[in-house]
Amino acid sequence: MAHQELPHLKLPEGITSRQIDLSSFGHLSFHVLEAGSPSNPLILLLHGFPMLAYSWRRIMLPLANSGYYVVAPDQRGYGRTTGWDTRTYTEVDLHAFSTTIFVRDALALVSAMGFEKVKCVVGIDAGGVTAGACAIMRPDIFESVMLLTHPFNGSPKLPFNISNDLKNEGLVQNNIATNKTGSTSIHEQLAALGRKHYKWYYSTPEANADMTIPSTKGGLSAFLRGYFYVKSASWAGNKPHPLQGGWIASELVKLPYYYIMPLNSTMPEAIEELMVHESKEEIELSKEWLSDEDIEVYTSEYSRTTFAGGLNWYRAYTDGKFKQGMDVFAGLKIKIPCAFIAGDKDWGTYQEPGTIEKMRDGTFCEDFRFFKIVEGAGHWIPQEKPDEVVEGILNLVNGVK
Numbered sequence: 068m069a070h071q072e073l074p075h076l077k078l079p080e081g082i083t084s085r086q087i088d089l090s091s092f093g094h095l096s097f098h099v100l101e102a103g104s105p106s107n108p109l110i111l112l113l114h115g116f117p118m119l120a121y122s123w124r125r126i127m128l129p130l131a132n133s134g135y136y137v138v139a140p141d142q143r144g145y146g147r148t149t150g151w152d153t154r155t156y157t158e159v160d161l162h163a164f165s166t167t168i169f170v171r172d173a174l175a176l177v178s179a180m181g182f183e184k185v186k187c188v189v190g191i192d193a194g195g196v197t198a199g200a201c202a203i204m205r206p207d208i209f210e211s212v213m214l215l216t217h218p219f220n221g222s223p224k225l226p227f228n229i230s231n232d233l234k235n236e237g238l239v240q241n242n243i244a245t246n247k248t249g250s251t252s253i254h255e256q257l258a259a260l261g262r263k264h265y266k267w268y269y270s271t272p273e274a275n276a277d278m279t280i281p282s283t284k285g286g287l288s289a290f291l292r293g294y295f296y297v298k299s300a301s302w303a304g305n306k307p308h309p310l311q312g313g314w315i316a317s318e319l320v321k322l323p324y325y326y327i328m329p330l331n332s333t334m335p336e337a338i339e340e341l342m343v344h345e346s347k348e349e350i351e352l353s354k355e356w357l358s359d360e361d362i363e364v365y366t367s368e369y370s371r372t373t374f375a376g377g378l379n380w381y382r383a384y385t386d387g388k389f390k391q392g393m394d395v396f397a398g399l400k401i402k403i404p405c406a407f408i409a410g411d412k413d414w415g416t417y418q419e420p421g422t423i424e425k426m427r428d429g430t431f432c433e434d435f436r437f438f439k440i441v442e443g444a445g446h447w448i449p450q451e452k453p454d455e456v457v458e459g460i461l462n463l464v465n466g467v468k
Contacts (some may be wrong), residue, residue: 166196222400291366311420
């Protein structure tokens with residue numbers, strides 16, 4: 068469908084929408100939202116799943132009014148950005164959804180807009196993975212990085228000082244065989260407890276249809292309302308805390324169903340189960356930060372595009388061979404100023420045990436400025452608590468520690 072035929076996006080006055088078509092240069096045709104003057108320093112906003120550029124609408128104008136040019140693209144696989152691999156589950160090339168490609172997208176867009184520097188790259192959720200990679204790969208362009216909800220989990224590690232251990236190949240192979248026989252995977256351990264990890268569910272052939280055409284009551288609109296609701300501070304069931312003992316099933320099952328799902332449920336079924344006891348009054352309160360009109364934007368976009376593009380991010384993440392390009396940056400830390408903001412009702416801070424601690428203690432970041440937890444916010448913090456996010460970004464770019 069041609070861009071001009073798409074439904075009009077109802078945006079706050081001062082935020083505009085346009086297409087930056089780089090397809091003739093071997094890149095995407097980017098749909099972007101923008102605010103402020105292009106003569107000002109650039110802040111680039113990268114969304115996650117199942118968000119869109121539209122998800123930044125509540126922080127763009129305050130940042131622009133503070134003297135910045137603010138740009139939020141629909142990322143590869145999402146919304147009105149086109150030119151990515153739309154082939155079927157079995158045919159799509161998942162290399163096109165690797166982290167290095169996402170950074171390439173960001174660089175292409177920044178260059179096309181005439182910038183050689185980005186004052187701050189801000190990433191939320193899966194967009195935070197891309198923002199962290201931007202910081203690792205091109206610290207000459209990205210001057211600071213703000214991560215929301217998803218901590219940076221470090222650059223890859225290559226096998227180190229193991230050559231002598233490989234002299235006796237037969238012994239090594241025997242050890243591998245023993246280890247495989249004597250242990251079970253985290254997924255087998257979760258299954259034994261009646262649960263499964265959402266990232267690996269999102270990587271299955273069924274996930275896209277499960278969510279695009281859900282069999283649950285109310286269809287796609289109700290599923291999206293529920294998904295945003297239960298991952299927000301509006302849902303009383305969110306009581307996050309650090310997990311103990313690392314990446315083990317007995318700890319992971321403490322996460323809500325939207326992260327560690329019931330074994331035999333689709334995501335819409337898992338959300339419906341969490342929503343079953345929610346009152347209309349509680350749901351209505353959440354409409355202060357996510358109106359019915361907002362939900363209609365998401366519903367319209369995902370009913371048109373499906374979730375396939377966003378789910379390909381998870382498929383590439385869960386299959387190690389599509390992450391091998393990052394090995395070039397093995398051992399590197401984020402050297403540019405970095406900060407982290409999340410809501411006190413967001414489990415995302417803790418879903419990978421120990422990660423946030425390594426950001427703060429210097430293991431992953433050389434110049435970590437601050438860690439901020441916002442009261443009364445969940446996973447969608449730029450929509451739930453935009454003022455606090457704006458304040459944090461401005462503190463980072465202004466050099467506040």
